[in-house]
Amino acid sequence: MSYSQSYTGYNDNRPSAPPAPDPGTGHPYPSYYGQQGQGQSYSSTSYGSYGYPSFPPGTHPDVIRSFQMVDRDRSGFIDENELQQALSSGYQRFSLRTIRLLMFLFKNLHDSLRIGPQEFAALWGCLGQWRAIFERFDRDQSGRIDAMELKDALYSLGYAVPDSVLSVLVSRYDDGSGCKVELTFDSFVECGMIMKGLTEKFKEKDPRYTGSVTFTYDTFMSMIIPFLV
Amino acid sequence: MSYSQSYTGYNDNRPSAPPAPDPGTGHPYPSYYGQQGQGQSYSSTSYGSYGYPSFPPGTHPDVIRSFQMVDRDRSGFIDENELQQALSSGYQRFSLRTIRLLMFLFKNLHDSLRIGPQEFAALWGCLGQWRAIFERFDRDQSGRIDAMELKDALYSLGYAVPDSVLSVLVSRYDDGSGCKVELTFDSFVECGMIMKGLTEKFKEKDPRYTGSVTFTYDTFMSMIIPFLV
Numbered sequence: 001m002s003y004s005q006s007y008t009g010y011n012d013n014r015p016s017a018p019p020a021p022d023p024g025t026g027h028p029y030p031s032y033y034g035q036q037g038q039g040q041s042y043s044s045t046s047y048g049s050y051g052y053p054s055f056p057p058g059t060h061p062d063v064i065r066s067f068q069m070v071d072r073d074r075s076g077f078i079d080e081n082e083l084q085q086a087l088s089s090g091y092q093r094f095s096l097r098t099i100r101l102l103m104f105l106f107k108n109l110h111d112s113l114r115i116g117p118q119e120f121a122a123l124w125g126c127l128g129q130w131r132a133i134f135e136r137f138d139r140d141q142s143g144r145i146d147a148m149e150l151k152d153a154l155y156s157l158g159y160a161v162p163d164s165v166l167s168v169l170v171s172r173y174d175d176g177s178g179c180k181v182e183l184t185f186d187s188f189v190e191c192g193m194i195m196k197g198l199t200e201k202f203k204e205k206d207p208r209y210t211g212s213v214t215f216t217y218d219t220f221m222s223m224i225i226p227f228l229v
Numbered sequence: 230m231s232y233s234q235s236y237t238g239y240n241d242n243r244p245s246a247p248p249a250p251d252p253g254t255g256h257p258y259p260s261y262y263g264q265q266g267q268g269q270s271y272s273s274t275s276y277g278s279y280g281y282p283s284f285p286p287g288t289h290p291d292v293i294r295s296f297q298m299v300d301r302d303r304s305g306f307i308d309e310n311e312l313q314q315a316l317s318s319g320y321q322r323f324s325l326r327t328i329r330l331l332m333f334l335f336k337n338l339h340d341s342l343r344i345g346p347q348e349f350a351a352l353w354g355c356l357g358q359w360r361a362i363f364e365r366f367d368r369d370q371s372g373r374i375d376a377m378e379l380k381d382a383l384y385s386l387g388y389a390v391p392d393s394v395l396s397v398l399v400s401r402y403d404d405g406s407g408c409k410v411e412l413t414f415d416s417f418v419e420c421g422m423i424m425k426g427l428t429e430k431f432k433e434k435d436p437r438y439t440g441s442v443t444f445t446y447d448t449f450m451s452m453i454i455p456f457l458v
Contacts, residue, residue, distance in 0.1 A: 164451050168455055
């Protein structure tokens, strides 16, 4: 499975949404690695009429409109700032850090700094599903979820996050005030993309799901550094 | 070797500064993992008179002044914003991203959100050494270094960066303009801290320098996520 393919397929961006974890039994190992489907690959961009890259069949007009609104030079590709602007119209304003993670995880093989219609449509669809899951766990509709809700929400996305990992993940949002850490949707997407990205990279090296991988120093460094966007 | 110890000792922050690499022979394996000295540990903070945490003996008055200038509540600890302010007086304004990496790599065991005088003094000394190395490789004194100069500079810090890793590292600073990527001192410190931090983590798991490490999924995730500051 090529690196790019693992993020541009539709099914791959659709959470497997297992039932909420049973506290008694813990998490089943297979879902440990997140959703399994790899889906159809869009590792290369197809071009429609007039050479403008085309959206996948059935793409919602709002998605196409949001993309074309920011693609002012009609190049068929948008950069991180344009993506931030496009998502602001459909969802909300995401931090540039989250935007860069989204770009990194949804980019195609040929262009790491811009995304085309197909990547944009996949990304938009993924955010829609994540938004629904976020709202399901934001029980008091406060627009924020706490650590345990984050754990359950990530589990619904197919990631059974060990408590040791969860605490490290959540500590990044601790402002030191002593108040309970709560995450906005932006932070939830950031956490989810980190879990998705690192898990997929680990999974690539562990195709048989043994749960452990041997890395050389070069492989380790080359794999991690792209996440430090 | 405890995690905290590896970053709070003085010698550990002093680059081993091997000679520039010989293109013919490549990099000696031992330096692959960066400087070897672990130095004296400051994993706990000692307190001077009046309960104010004390600076190590011989700390330059400018360092103490810079710290105390931003430690307005005289708590003896400074947060990331105060660190950014303190370094602006002695060096330059660093991006919050670089500041967070510095905090993360120099923090003590007991407080991950603030640093005390000893960590600050170690950090300040490290930056001084890195500044000297940056200037040595910024041959035209432009205030910027290119990828090959970065490679040589990191090698002088004890990190023999494989080309595969270097290209990933440098690509983070590519603005897509097609111009040659050049790094400021801020970006150089960011790259250096990433190399230092990830290498030290890898080294902890590979005490015999075999060059490869087997990680479980939990260990892998718990190790990487703190770098995604």
